[in-house]
Amino acid sequence: MVGGGLTSFIGPVHRKAAGIDGEIELVCGAFSINPQESKETGQSLYLDPRRVYATYQEMFEKENALPADQRMDFVSVVTPNHVHFGPSKLALESGFHVLVEKPIAFSIEEAKELQKLVSKTGLLLGLTHTYTGYPLVKEARQIIKSGKIGKVRKVYVEYPQGWLSTLLEGAGNAQASWRTDPKQSGLGGAIGDIGTHAANLAEYVTGAKITEICAMLNAVVKGRMLDDDSSMLLKFSNGASGVLLATQVAAGEENNLNIRVYGEKGGIEWRQMEPNTLLLKWLDRPTEVIRAGQQYLSAEAKAFTRTPAGHPEGYLEAFANIYRAFTKAVRDYKPGKKINAAKYDFPDVEDGVRGMNFVKTAVKSAQSTRKWTTLK
Amino acid sequence: MVGGGLTSFIGPVHRKAAGIDGEIELVCGAFSINPQESKETGQSLYLDPRRVYATYQEMFEKENALPADQRMDFVSVVTPNHVHFGPSKLALESGFHVLVEKPIAFSIEEAKELQKLVSKTGLLLGLTHTYTGYPLVKEARQIIKSGKIGKVRKVYVEYPQGWLSTLLEGAGNAQASWRTDPKQSGLGGAIGDIGTHAANLAEYVTGAKITEICAMLNAVVKGRMLDDDSSMLLKFSNGASGVLLATQVAAGEENNLNIRVYGEKGGIEWRQMEPNTLLLKWLDRPTEVIRAGQQYLSAEAKAFTRTPAGHPEGYLEAFANIYRAFTKAVRDYKPGKKINAAKYDFPDVEDGVRGMNFVKTAVKSAQSTRKWTTLK
Amino acid sequence: MVGGGLTSFIGPVHRKAAGIDGEIELVCGAFSINPQESKETGQSLYLDPRRVYATYQEMFEKENALPADQRMDFVSVVTPNHVHFGPSKLALESGFHVLVEKPIAFSIEEAKELQKLVSKTGLLLGLTHTYTGYPLVKEARQIIKSGKIGKVRKVYVEYPQGWLSTLLEGAGNAQASWRTDPKQSGLGGAIGDIGTHAANLAEYVTGAKITEICAMLNAVVKGRMLDDDSSMLLKFSNGASGVLLATQVAAGEENNLNIRVYGEKGGIEWRQMEPNTLLLKWLDRPTEVIRAGQQYLSAEAKAFTRTPAGHPEGYLEAFANIYRAFTKAVRDYKPGKKINAAKYDFPDVEDGVRGMNFVKTAVKSAQSTRKWTTLK
Amino acid sequence: MVGGGLTSFIGPVHRKAAGIDGEIELVCGAFSINPQESKETGQSLYLDPRRVYATYQEMFEKENALPADQRMDFVSVVTPNHVHFGPSKLALESGFHVLVEKPIAFSIEEAKELQKLVSKTGLLLGLTHTYTGYPLVKEARQIIKSGKIGKVRKVYVEYPQGWLSTLLEGAGNAQASWRTDPKQSGLGGAIGDIGTHAANLAEYVTGAKITEICAMLNAVVKGRMLDDDSSMLLKFSNGASGVLLATQVAAGEENNLNIRVYGEKGGIEWRQMEPNTLLLKWLDRPTEVIRAGQQYLSAEAKAFTRTPAGHPEGYLEAFANIYRAFTKAVRDYKPGKKINAAKYDFPDVEDGVRGMNFVKTAVKSAQSTRKWTTLK
Numbered sequence A, B, C, D: 001m002v003g004g005g006l007t008s009f010i011g012p013v014h015r016k017a018a019g020i021d022g023e024i025e026l027v028c029g030a031f032s033i034n035p036q037e038s039k040e041t042g043q044s045l046y047l048d049p050r051r052v053y054a055t056y057q058e059m060f061e062k063e064n065a066l067p068a069d070q071r072m073d074f075v076s077v078v079t080p081n082h083v084h085f086g087p088s089k090l091a092l093e094s095g096f097h098v099l100v101e102k103p104i105a106f107s108i109e110e111a112k113e114l115q116k117l118v119s120k121t122g123l124l125l126g127l128t129h130t131y132t133g134y135p136l137v138k139e140a141r142q143i144i145k146s147g148k149i150g151k152v153r154k155v156y157v158e159y160p161q162g163w164l165s166t167l168l169e170g171a172g173n174a175q176a177s178w179r180t181d182p183k184q185s186g187l188g189g190a191i192g193d194i195g196t197h198a199a200n201l202a203e204y205v206t207g208a209k210i211t212e213i214c215a216m217l218n219a220v221v222k223g224r225m226l227d228d229d230s231s232m233l234l235k236f237s238n239g240a241s242g243v244l245l246a247t248q249v250a251a252g253e254e255n256n257l258n259i260r261v262y263g264e265k266g267g268i269e270w271r272q273m274e275p276n277t278l279l280l281k282w283l284d285r286p287t288e289v290i291r292a293g294q295q296y297l298s299a300e301a302k303a304f305t306r307t308p309a310g311h312p313e314g315y316l317e318a319f320a321n322i323y324r325a326f327t328k329a330v331r332d333y334k335p336g337k338k339i340n341a342a343k344y345d346f347p348d349v350e351d352g353v354r355g356m357n358f359v360k361t362a363v364k365s366a367q368s369t370r371k372w373t374t375l376k
Helices: A010-020 A035-044 A056-065 A085-093 A108-121 A135-145 A174-179 A190-206 A315-332 A349-367 B010-020 B035-044 B056-065 B085-093 B108-121 B135-145 B174-179 B190-206 B315-332 B349-367 C010-020 C035-044 C056-065 C085-093 C108-121 C135-145 C174-179 C190-206 C315-332 C349-367 D010-019 D035-044 D056-065 D085-093 D108-121 D135-145 D174-179 D190-206 D315-332 D349-367
Strands: A074-077 A097-100 A125-127 A152-160 A210-218 A229-236 A241-247 A258-263 A266-271 A277-282 A287-291 B074-077 B097-100 B125-127 B152-160 B210-218 B229-236 B241-247 B258-263 B266-271 B277-282 B287-291 C074-077 C097-100 C125-127 C152-160 C210-218 C229-236 C241-247 C258-263 C266-271 C277-282 C287-291 D074-077 D097-100 D125-127 D152-160 D210-218 D229-236 D241-247 D258-263 D266-271 D277-282 D287-291
Touching (some): A056 A074, A056 A085, A074 A315, A085 A108, A097 A315, A108 A349, A125 A349, A135 A266, A135 A277, A152 A190, A152 A229, A190 A229, A190 A241, A190 A258, A190 A349, A210 A349, A229 A349, A229 B229, A229 B241, A241 B229, A241 B241, A315 D315, B056 B074, B074 B085, B074 B315, B085 B097, B085 B108, B125 B315, B125 B349, B135 B190, B135 B277, B152 B229, B190 B229, B190 B241, B190 B258, B190 B349, B210 B349, B315 C315, C074 C315, C097 C315, C108 C349, C125 C315, C135 C190, C135 C258, C135 C277, C152 C190, C190 C258, C190 C349, C210 C349, C210 D210, C229 C349, C229 D229, C229 D241, C241 D241, D010 D315, D056 D074, D056 D085, D074 D085, D074 D315, D085 D097, D125 D349, D135 D190, D135 D258, D135 D277, D152 D190, D190 D258, D190 D349, D210 D349, D229 D349
Parallel strands (some): A074 A097, A097 A125, A152 A241, B074 B097, C074 C097, C152 C241, D074 D097, D097 D125, D152 D241
Antiparallel strands (some): A229 A241, A266 A277, B152 B258, B229 B241, B277 B287, B287 D287, C210 C229, C258 C266, C266 C277, C277 C287, D152 D258, D210 D229, D229 D241, D258 D266, D277 D287
């Protein structure tokens, strides 16, 4: 693991998620740019002190020096956005598969460089777009793919949060500080932090691509350097249209990612905060309440469920699903063999590049006086 | 009553709503352009056959010939959109107050003519924007007005329906036919039929005006002559921004009007389909579930409630609230006296003009390649 | 109307409910034991002062003296419990149909006397067990009757309220005072006031009868003279068993009547506070969300709906359904003709007697040390 | 670990839950009475084959022979009910702490023997009453303890499931078979399997003890040997009364454990299937929606939360909370030191004995014709 020191939010999430299925053991780490913090983090995790490294460069070098059956199998990169690229690049160059926290990099250029490197090395790169890990998101995707609700017409995807309603970054909040700093977060604030999750979810569930964007981005809180609020009209590759909103100033909202998709015959609705329920609406008969863990679910959804219906699974389990799928691919990997991320169902480098492209296009659209901007 | 014959949808709604409080008695009507249908409708309503008229012109004339204490007090106009203007105009010219079904007229020009006539005659013109009649909509307005949630930043208002997901107008459905016919409905389809309700609700609740619109209108169903789907980005006079969507092709949705408003310190959420609950969200403390009929409500909300908490009120009661407020104003009316609709809390001719303006501007924006179009 | 003066809660409810459909006109009343209040009430309702009476005895006498086409068609009795019997009895003896507020009388003996009188005169007696007036309650009944969910096994019916959590009757609250006074309410407090609604709903929905009761009744609030809280185990005539709870000390609950019934293959769930939704659960497929106003409903439910799906109906409309059904029967009535209340679907004298029996048996069971007491 | 072989339901749940926090490593096991299955289970879990044992007797013996720093720290017993006692007893006698799946034993006598053994050895025995592991259950307990809602008056606790609506045990379902077999499950069916969870939850949340029971137990499905359905009236040590229902024939219900408690001033409501929300109701102000992960929660609830508000936690996390609390106690344990389970907040041997007592008393009450049976 690179990053994820004692004060990290996402580091422990990765570790807990990785721990659930008993398939992954954390064996080494470079947890902080502060070697002392790295050391203490390793200690708190019961790691062999020899495998707690001061830098990721050191880690890749020394792990590579270990016998193959002791060496780490892949590396998780859980640093702030602007430090995703460096360790990911070096990991691939050093021969390690990479599971990197979203976004894949700081800029579209970096993302494309990783894309080339993946293509060149044939190694695996996974991206933790957590929310597509939920079983009922997979069920929604299957329902739409099956044609049950007919051709998709409308897509409404929302990601309202409220926690940045005040200038937290001015009050010393670490999570707020790097997220609102263009030097650490990149071009986009809310649009990059959570808008990309919404866009990724919309494309994953519908199987279509966003092709045109008409965006409004705002820095609502005085003094903020990046957007904390976004809304946009969308057109999709399959002829559908829609709305995406991602905001961090919806005071009182927690983490209310949700999606509604309507086709000719019906629609689906899913809300991350109650992730074990999926509504399937029909034009002329009663709405059905699809529930996680039920026998009637598709094989694709069932494969990512751990408990029977009525025993709720949550965010960590969705996260664990990304880890499990990625791990399975790592196990199946052989040099020269082409691994199809879609088959294993984990987000990969293409999703990473797409996400960076989405942010860039949304920012461009927001600055334009023209209604529509194309997303390639 | 003008319109509201045996096959009408909205006519009986008006009559039932008017009947709830025992303050209004239907005494006469010209219920249809078909005199026979008008006659039969009158019969079914136990009216004196002498006061069931063949035309509204006849009605205004003959009612005016009656002694003041027998003559009707005001007239309800519940005809299709393109027949709102004629009877409303003649009623005002004939000295009758008018309660007209929304939209006020077929075009902005007609609306402005009515506005002038109201100004000239001093008579009352009310508009049945039903949804602002709900007590908890009034509570939401009071909460925002009071400053409890701070300065308003975001407004999300939605009106998804699904009933026009197929080409019903091609299948002989009367309700669908006039609503999708530009000759009967005017410039806008969904945007006129339900988008205006959404815009009116947003302005009513926030107390702010929509100033700029960036709209996408679609005729999603093949063969449809008017838009059946709309979404737009909004800017408001108070600096807030937002999203409005109004669609009739969200298959599986019934009549799911809803609004969310976020300020600096919290937000409100209200859904028409569960109208007796209003969520009041806070940045740093638990969401409160405000309920109709409770003692803790504002006087403004209480004044429009008929039953104690837990005894649900619905659409007809909201409708009746418009009638009751309008009737109260009619009672207080004296020639020469200025009646303030806002004080009685019913939508009036200004709301009517504003609605027509909204539709016109949305259609103009949809046709433009520029992002923003100003709404005056 | 007998009772329903200016300070009455249920009187205006009856009047509003009766007014919705334009089928009923209030023509006369004896609104209070205080002739002055009766007079003022009549005035506020725009009644002919000659038909506002000082006593119900006077009303029956004078109305009978009017020509048949002017005379009232039936009488609503909306007085406190201990004054249901007197006017109902005299009305029947005077040749008037009666719609009486629940409970039918003060004691089982009175109830049986009315039963005999109904049988003897052939006149109609309806009872406003409001909650069975909701269209989705009728749908639930039809679903169970149809056998869709198989043989009924379990019935859970609840009626929690919180408003009597303090000694309101000691603080001058009129509604609380008569309800907690054995001289005005009879044997039962909560069990009579709301428990009877719950029992009636359970029997109506399942089509089965409660045959055995094991009850616990409590006067939870110190100083209260009647039970304010009840819970009981039940056995039903069809072999099902269940639980009924009715309490007025569930602080924070409004009027949360609800019922769940489970059969061999599925179950239904309905909640009065969101009455336009009915859940239909299945053993092996997704729960269906049945909605009022939808095309797919049974004829029995549709017949009691006024607005399309998504336009919520509430308590007054449910109440109006009882009035409408009763009025229809009154219209069809001819001396000597046997009217079947079940066909018109309104609660009648049998339900009234059964309710009194239920209260008596519950009280008896509560006082017994034996587990089960038979309800005949 | 004892039990939890390849076909086990609860074994993997224990392992996943134990894995989340990175504090526990599975080092050895006797996973099945079938040594081959035990071996294969160990293999699938990447265990050292030398520490995969054929019997639990062998495991305790051989682990004890290992140096203290290699030997297992405690043992999880996850066998069917009738095999809880044996391994738990031997583990304690062999000097190992025990975390045993609920119920603690097959009979009250066995439970009391374990109680004595715990008392004698001073070792720790934890019980996985999972549902009290949810953070908002702890919050509910704190709210009540704090006196916020006043003296507790009513307790309604329910545990409806539907999965045993048919004779699954006759169709070869392993989970159904042992649960409905008196030889493997003991005196109670549903009452033992899930009723004990409900009773434990009620006592945990209220801090009061059930003192009297009036129970009805049914074997609803023909051919079933144990009760699959129960309901009972309850009295509590603090003067409150209530209702408990636990059924496995509520067709269409998943795992709908829920509790409502009402005091003089308000009430709480919690539902296991949406465990991140807790309703706090008030007599005279709006209901508050308490949410997991929020800053305003009590320290007791926060201590058992892993993710920020809006990132749902579920069943495995609740389970992990029991493991984490128990592990913490194991770490703090020193021979001769008295460990207070309540301080660490995990269910212990007292809860185990109480659960057995509850089942025994409920069965006794069900067989009695007297209304009340005392629970000591």
